[in-house]
Amino acid sequence: MKLYYFPSPNPQKIQFALNEIGLECEVVPVDLTKNEQRKPEFLELNPLGRVPVLTDGAFTLWDSHAILAYLGDKTGKLWPTSAAGRADALRWLFFLSGHISPSASDLAFNRIAVKVLGIPGDQDAIARGERALPGVIQILEGRLASSKWLMGENFSLVDCGYGPVLNVIDKAGFGFAGYPRVSAYLEAIRAREAWRRTPKLPGL
Ligand SMILES: N[C@@H](CCC(=O)N[C@@H](CS)C(=O)NCC(=O)O)C(=O)O
Numbered sequence: 001m002k003l004y005y006f007p008s009p010n011p012q013k014i015q016f017a018l019n020e021i022g023l024e025c026e027v028v029p030v031d032l033t034k035n036e037q038r039k040p041e042f043l044e045l046n047p048l049g050r051v052p053v054l055t056d057g058a059f060t061l062w063d064s065h066a067i068l069a070y071l072g073d074k075t076g077k078l079w080p081t082s083a084a085g086r087a088d089a090l091r092w093l094f095f096l097s098g099h100i101s102p103s104a105s106d107l108a109f110n111r112i113a114v115k116v117l118g119i120p121g122d123q124d125a126i127a128r129g130e131r132a133l134p135g136v137i138q139i140l141e142g143r144l145a146s147s148k149w150l151m152g153e154n155f156s157l158v159d160c161g162y163g164p165v166l167n168v169i170d171k172a173g174f175g176f177a178g179y180p181r182v183s184a185y186l187e188a189i190r191a192r193e194a195w196r197r198t199p200k201l202p203g204l
Contacts, residue, residue: 001025004045004053006032007199009104009164010064011052017068017160019194021077025054033116065093068157078157085151092150092158096165099136103129104165107172112204130174137179144181148188155192163189164198171204 003018005011005027018025030036030051037049045053046062053062054070061067069090072079080086106129110121140162143150150158166186170176176183189195 002028002055004028004030004042004051004055005199006030006037006051007201007204008032008051009108009168010050012164012198012200013064013161014052014054014067014071016163016195016198017071017078017157019197020155020157020160020192021071021075023071023075065097065161068093068161072157078155078160080151080156089151089156089158093161095136095139096161100133100165100169103132103136104169104172105129107133107174108168111172112168133169133174134178137174137176137182140182140185141179144185149185159189163192163195168204 001023003011003014003025005015006029015027030042032051036042037046037051042053043049045055045060048062050062052064052067053060054067055061056070056074061070069079069086071077072086072089080089106122106125110123110126110129114121140150147153149155150162163186166176166182167190170186176186
């Protein structure tokens with residue numbers, strides 16, 4: 001297997017998951033600061049020009065949450081075995097894609113990435129992200145009232161999806177103080193050896 005990688009949240013989910021599962025994978029760097037994701041050979045792997053991409057022999061897969069589901073099904077590790085369990089895992093990953101990631105991107109791009117790119121942040125996007133996040137983070141707070149991890153008492157690949165996103169939301173200045181369970185959950189993820197070994201950008 002090969003993982004096309006840059007140390008930003010979406011690819012981090014996969015490296016974190018591979019570390020947790022204990023699966024060897026060749027890492028192919030794609031430097032987003034040099035626009036390598038727009039090169040024709042990379043666009044053949046992912047026409048959206050985004051990382052992560054995973055290849056497994058002749059099979060090419062993009063989208064971090066599809067890759068998490070694939071790794072879970074392929075290895076049978078950190079992934080539910082029942083139809084209801086798998087649907088529950090996908091529900092939380094779709095919730096992350098549809099309702100949390102867009103706001104996380106609004107904050108992370110306009111408060112963090114713009115500094116590297118030397119361009120001004122879009123204040124409207126920051127305000128939109130700050131407005132949207134409390135409602136969805138409160139849903140996580142509620143979910144974590146009855147279980148340690150998102151899928152229950154056992155850590156799963158769903159948590160590998162949430163960790164890097166909550167980490168960047170925190171680094172981008174969203175206050176988790178009003179969400180003690182989400183805060184504790186993020187610290188529990190950060191304490192995991194597999195997350196510590198996941199490459200990060202300086203300061204993130
Ligand atoms: N829905 C995709 C989003 C992937 C994505 O936006 N990746 C970012 C890095 S975290 C990227 O490659 N950005 C490059 C660009 O937009 O040009 C996923 O979950 O994999």
